[in-house]
Amino acid sequence: MTITATPVTAPQTTTAISLRGVSKAFGRHGDAVVALDNITLDVSRGEFVCLVGASGCGKSTSLNLIAGLDRPTVGDVTVQGRTALMFQEAALFPWLTVRDNVALPLRLAGMGRADRHRRADDLLEQVHLGGQGGRRPHELSGGMRQRAALARALAQEAEILLMDEPFGALDAMTRDLLHDELEQVWSSTGLTIVFVTHNVREAARLSDRIVLLTSLPGKVADEFPVAIARPRRIDSPEVMGLAAAVTDRLRAEVRRHGDDMAMGHRHGDDMAMGHSHSDDAHGD
Amino acid sequence: MATDVQTDGVTDQKLAEEFAGLDALEAHLGSHPSRARRIWSTAWPKVAAIVLALGVWQAVVWSGWKDDYVLPGPDKVLPVLWELLGTADFWRAVSITMRRAVTGYVLALLIGSVIGLAVARIRLLRSAVGSLITGLQTMPSIAWFPLAILLFGLTERAIMFVVVLGAAPSIANGLIAGVDHVPPLMVRAGRMIGAKGVGLYRHVILPAALPTYVAGLKQGWAFAWRSLMAGELLVIVANRPSIGDQLQLAREFSRSQTMLALMIVILVIGIVVDTVFGRADVTIRRRWGLIDHSD
Numbered sequence A: 001m002t003i004t005a006t007p008v009t010a011p012q013t014t015t016a017i018s019l020r021g022v023s024k025a026f027g028r029h030g031d032a033v034v035a036l037d038n039i040t041l042d043v044s045r046g047e048f049v050c051l052v053g054a055s056g057c058g059k060s061t062s063l064n065l066i067a068g069l070d071r072p073t074v075g076d077v078t079v080q081g082r083t084a085l086m087f088q089e090a091a092l093f094p095w096l097t098v099r100d101n102v103a104l105p106l107r108l109a110g111m112g113r114a115d116r117h118r119r120a121d122d123l124l125e126q127v128h129l130g131g132q133g134g135r136r137p138h139e140l141s142g143g144m145r146q147r148a149a150l151a152r153a154l155a156q157e158a159e160i161l162l163m164d165e166p167f168g169a170l171d172a173m174t175r176d177l178l179h180d181e182l183e184q185v186w187s188s189t190g191l192t193i194v195f196v197t198h199n200v201r202e203a204a205r206l207s208d209r210i211v212l213l214t215s216l217p218g219k220v221a222d223e224f225p226v227a228i229a230r231p232r233r234i235d236s237p238e239v240m241g242l243a244a245a246v247t248d249r250l251r252a253e254v255r256r257h258g259d260d261m262a263m264g265h266r267h268g269d270d271m272a273m274g275h276s277h278s279d280d281a282h283g284d
Numbered sequence B: 001m002a003t004d005v006q007t008d009g010v011t012d013q014k015l016a017e018e019f020a021g022l023d024a025l026e027a028h029l030g031s032h033p034s035r036a037r038r039i040w041s042t043a044w045p046k047v048a049a050i051v052l053a054l055g056v057w058q059a060v061v062w063s064g065w066k067d068d069y070v071l072p073g074p075d076k077v078l079p080v081l082w083e084l085l086g087t088a089d090f091w092r093a094v095s096i097t098m099r100r101a102v103t104g105y106v107l108a109l110l111i112g113s114v115i116g117l118a119v120a121r122i123r124l125l126r127s128a129v130g131s132l133i134t135g136l137q138t139m140p141s142i143a144w145f146p147l148a149i150l151l152f153g154l155t156e157r158a159i160m161f162v163v164v165l166g167a168a169p170s171i172a173n174g175l176i177a178g179v180d181h182v183p184p185l186m187v188r189a190g191r192m193i194g195a196k197g198v199g200l201y202r203h204v205i206l207p208a209a210l211p212t213y214v215a216g217l218k219q220g221w222a223f224a225w226r227s228l229m230a231g232e233l234l235v236i237v238a239n240r241p242s243i244g245d246q247l248q249l250a251r252e253f254s255r256s257q258t259m260l261a262l263m264i265v266i267l268v269i270g271i272v273v274d275t276v277f278g279r280a281d282v283t284i285r286r287r288w289g290l291i292d293h294s295d
Helices: A059-067 A098-108 A113-126 A142-155 A172-189 A200-206 A237-259 B008-026 B035-062 B074-084 B088-121 B123-138 B141-152 B156-180 B184-192 B198-234 B243-252 B256-288
Strands: A002-006 A015-026 A033-044 A048-053 A074-080 A083-086 A160-164 A192-197 A209-213 A220-225
Touching: A015 A059, A015 A192, A033 A059, A033 A074, A033 A192, A033 A220, A048 A059, A048 A200, A048 A237, A059 A074, A059 A083, A059 A160, A059 A192, A083 A142, A098 A113, A098 A142, A098 B198, A113 A142, A142 A172, A142 B008, A172 A200, A172 B008, A192 A200, A200 A209, A200 A237, A209 A237, A220 A237, B035 B074, B074 B256, B088 B123, B088 B156, B088 B198, B088 B243, B088 B256, B123 B156, B141 B156, B141 B198, B156 B198, B184 B198, B198 B243, B198 B256, B243 B256
Parallel strands: A002 A074, A048 A192, A048 A209, A083 A160, A160 A192
Antiparallel strands: A015 A033, A015 A074, A209 A220
């Protein structure tokens, strides 16, 4: 198994992330849990990919592997460029002001105080938090905190942004605006984004491609290219139609697990699926 | 297809306005009460408590439980205290005691912090001495004095030895607990933005441990002050008048009014220093948003 993180020296290559036959097991021998099973996935430079799946599909495990926070048990992970990671919680540091939070990656990279403050203010401006730099994280709302976390991620000058259900805890209104924001940032920076969500409509709203993962073990079940023109709305018929198709496929996967209940596998009933029709003919 | 396909500039303008509106609705814009009001609201319960304590004390004296020369009332003690505050000897004693307190505390701070950090970082050290530190914390400092006097005689060093042993375990434990309770998400976030090794400690783990560390510092001060008073009663160094040995002297000469006046001084110094730590604690927690603004 190898992990390669190469700084971008050859921009002509178009693959930013490449997983080749990647498996990841936790625990040992007999009682090992296989989180990922023989995943092969390529993400092109500048692509916006959403990983969607029910509980236990190894979405977060995949991000950890790509981020280099974890190593695969089997297989190759190749990442071209630096990665930044955002979580469901903003994970801002409460002892720093919002500006200093955004500036910390720059400080760790050795940038001088004046420069990094200027850069942090620019980034805050970009996420519509201009003038909020002097405040403390707890003084911000959940949506504002996620925008600050986005600014902090952008400060890392990474080519790849990994997002682990970043808007999962936000209300629908705020999430809507953040979708617009993220789309804008993505299109203006050319970032490669891998976005994990259990919200199928969110995936259809944001991504170029939806990768559907199965659960326990996580495998690539299906892929859906999203050929809907941008800017999009989450409640547009195209987005909702695609979400319904993905949801049907996802439910078929979940049902398959219901049949395996004797094996003690978990139901995927805590996922949030779009308001789509529940009958489907995709069960196999 | 969405109907509002617009140019980028217009979309951005709209988005900016929507964010501004939402932020204004959602952000916690806590209004702070005026300074005078804040001071008054924290001061009056303390004043009331002091008045109540003096009242109970006076009531016990009036009940005739003990003779007046054994247990004088505040009406006798407070004038003596006032008189005491005007003497040079008293201030010399206070300055010697405070110098010992500060020196001992700073030593305990350094030793406790170094040990705490080492134990928090090194697994082997933790299993070896982790519980020993808690054990030392529960040991009454006065129990160290026989050993201290054997080792150092009736000297300043005997007192320092016990003050440091009294305070350092609390400080070390505060730091250990603080590092232990750093949320894993913070560490993960720190790693992701490029903090590693010493940088991770400097920028993430130690700041995150600060509130618990300050609680340990506060407790360490309480232990240091107690140990110091015990030390000054037991270890009387020649030509080094201190609050403790003035107290002992007052008892030997049956000057109960002076004795009680000195006890008030000890209590007040303890409270004042504790207030400083309390302030630091509240300031940190307010900055971090750990205090409910509706309070």
